Amino acid sequence: MNSYNSFKSMLLAGTLLLSAGSAFGWGQKGHDVTAAIAEKHLTKAAQDSVKKILKGKSLVYYANWPDNAAHTDEYAFSKTWHYKNIDADQTYESAPNIPEGNIISAINQQAAILDNPRSTEHEKWLALVFVTHFMGDLHQPMHMGRAVDRGGNNHKIKYFGGDTNLHSIWDSKLVESAHKWGYTEWVEQIDRTGCAERCAILAQGNPDKWGKETYEIAKQVYEQTPEGTNVGFDYIAEWTPVIENQFLRGGLRLADLLNSIFDSEYVQKNTVIAPKNTKPGCCDGTEASAVPLEADK
Numbered sequence: 001m002n003s004y005n006s007f008k009s010m011l012l013a014g015t016l017l018l019s020a021g022s023a024f025g026w027g028q029k030g031h032d033v034t035a036a037i038a039e040k041h042l043t044k045a046a047q048d049s050v051k052k053i054l055k056g057k058s059l060v061y062y063a064n065w066p067d068n069a070a071h072t073d074e075y076a077f078s079k080t081w082h083y084k085n086i087d088a089d090q091t092y093e094s095a096p097n098i099p100e101g102n103i104i105s106a107i108n109q110q111a112a113i114l115d116n117p118r119s120t121e122h123e124k125w126l127a128l129v130f131v132t133h134f135m136g137d138l139h140q141p142m143h144m145g146r147a148v149d150r151g152g153n154n155h156k157i158k159y160f161g162g163d164t165n166l167h168s169i170w171d172s173k174l175v176e177s178a179h180k181w182g183y184t185e186w187v188e189q190i191d192r193t194g195c196a197e198r199c200a201i202l203a204q205g206n207p208d209k210w211g212k213e214t215y216e217i218a219k220q221v222y223e224q225t226p227e228g229t230n231v232g233f234d235y236i237a238e239w240t241p242v243i244e245n246q247f248l249r250g251g252l253r254l255a256d257l258l259n260s261i262f263d264s265e266y267v268q269k270n271t272v273i274a275p276k277n278t279k280p281g282c283c284d285g286t287e288a289s290a291v292p293l294e295a296d297k
């Protein structure tokens with residue numbers, strides 16, 4: 001290969017990576033933040049299990065892996081697991097479930113694999129990495145976007161005058177314009193909730209409820225961003241708190257799910273798997289003051 005051709009193939013690889021990022025989920029920052037928040041809220045038992053399954057690596061280390069893997073033959077089966085589409089003439093409930101599986105069925109299925117003591121080491125590794133990633137995507141409004149425009153990918157808009165699409169700005173451009181922070185700074189700044197707020201975010205949730213909540217945001221996004229909109233500072237200012245909250249929800253809910261799978265002492269809030277522990281905990285009103293939490297001091 002001459003140097004011109006190798007330069008061209010480098011460009012192509014770069015373009016493919018960029019388009020992969022824009023089509024498959026929160027950009028890297030969103031996944032890193034979600035995973036890092038979750039990691040902060042894991043109990044000791046859950047931390048130990050995660051460490052064992054990931055062979056010492058962190059949730060953040062693998063948070064983006066499924067976006068790249070979806071483009072390989074080996075993991076092409078997971079392409080549709082990053083989203084659920086709901087068209088304008090459908091409701092969340094009436095939107096068809098595609099046979100290949102969507103983000104809701106994927107999280108439920110992978111959580112069950114992670115919770116199954118008979119799963120192999122590799123199955124658990126894959127399930128943990130998938131769940132970590134999909135819990136992030138579940139909170140990206142354009143991953144609950146319309147089928148007709150491929151989750152906003154074909155919804156043409158402008159970003160400070162430049163051509164782009166609605167999906168792409170929600171995956172990364174808005175996030176990167178909201179704050180010039182690395183993922184640890186994001187976590188430090190947005191994960192400052194007290195017990196009551198955390199409990200409201202976690203209350204009796206499951207992937208379907210969380211997906212529907214994200215879909216309600218997606219509807220507002222479509223309403224406020226018709227094709228041809230030129231997104232600028234006003235738009236970024238308006239939606240930044242929503243992005244912050246979606247990252248926080250994803251991270252706390254992922255932690256709650258992993259704690260409930262890996263820690264038999266943990267009082268879980270989600271209903272994804274059957275509870276292992278029925279003791280009252282931090283979110284059960286009368287017990288709130290029994291659990292000293294840093295943010296409540």
Ligand SMILES: [Zn+2]
Nearest residue numbers: 024025082137
């Ligand atoms: Zn994704």
Ligand SMILES: [Zn+2]
Nearest residue numbers: 023024025026
């Ligand atoms: Zn995306």
